[in-house]
Amino acid sequence: MVRVIMLSPPGAGKGTHSKWLTQRTGATHISSGDLLRAEVECGSDLGRQVASYTERGDLVPDELIFSILAPAVVAAARHTGGYVLDGFPRTMPQALRAAQFGADLALTANAVIYLTAPEEELISRLLDRAQRDGRSDDTLGVIRHRLAVFTKQTAPLVDYYRGRGILIELSTDRPEAEVQADLLDGLQARGLMPPLTAPSRPDHAPSAGANAAEDR
Numbered sequence: 001m002v003r004v005i006m007l008s009p010p011g012a013g014k015g016t017h018s019k020w021l022t023q024r025t026g027a028t029h030i031s032s033g034d035l036l037r038a039e040v041e042c043g044s045d046l047g048r049q050v051a052s053y054t055e056r057g058d059l060v061p062d063e064l065i066f067s068i069l070a071p072a073v074v075a076a077a078r079h080t081g082g083y084v085l086d087g088f089p090r091t092m093p094q095a096l097r098a099a100q101f102g103a104d105l106a107l108t109a110n111a112v113i114y115l116t117a118p119e120e121e122l123i124s125r126l127l128d129r130a131q132r133d134g135r136s137d138d139t140l141g142v143i144r145h146r147l148a149v150f151t152k153q154t155a156p157l158v159d160y161y162r163g164r165g166i167l168i169e170l171s172t173d174r175p176e177a178e179v180q181a182d183l184l185d186g187l188q189a190r191g192l193m194p195p196l197t198a199p200s201r202p203d204h205a206p207s208a209g210a211n212a213a214e215d216r
């Protein structure tokens with residue numbers, strides 16, 4: 001079963017690619033951002049504390065995110081044996097603690113997917129999403145701050161995971177179906193997914209765009 005970390009700047013597609021990957025593999029999708037937003041929406045004291053960071057585009061403290069994430073990862077391991085961690089870890093202390101936690105419970109991540117796209121493309125996607133979803137942190141000023149936070153606090157994780165030999169780097173500045181195909185290839189090359197049994201191709205093979213739509 002896959003145990004995957006999705007590592008990417010905001011807007012690079014970690015939510016999108018986490019969703020189809022969990023459908024395809026049966027692993028549990030755990031989005032740190034979704035868990036935090038749910039906490040904010042329920043209006044708890046913890047939620048108010050969380051909002052004071054997320055609204056500015058700052059990361060919530062490591063201790064707080066760990067207390068929310070750890071039980072979700074353990075539950076995922078019990079239910080499906082695998083996870084796609086969307087948005088965690090995001091700092092070196094989080095990554096080191098996650099590695100220790102994973103080693104203690106035999107739940108260590110076996111691949112890290114690093115998604116990239118040019119900065120102007122990231123900004124334009126997030127502004128589009130703001131029109132669609134109205135997320136309070138998708139305003140231009142907060143987006144720029146979140147990108148700076150990524151560069152400073154999260155980007156160092158790329159070399160850390162590359163050094164551990166589990167990094168799969170993919171550009172998402174191209175059709176979604178191509179990204180999906182390369183991501184599956186990367187996981188298969190590492191023995192994390194069975195090779196796709198080649199279906200007999202129909203004469204009217206669907207276009208890449210049609211495949212992408214089916215996968216969502």
Ligand code: AMP
Nearest residue numbers: 032033054057058059060065087088090
């Ligand atoms: P996301 O939905 O992944 O874009 O996350 C939205 C916001 O939630 C981020 O801008 C952070 O404020 C917070 N957040 C999500 N994941 C983490 C994390 N692993 N550590 C700290 N803050 C996080």
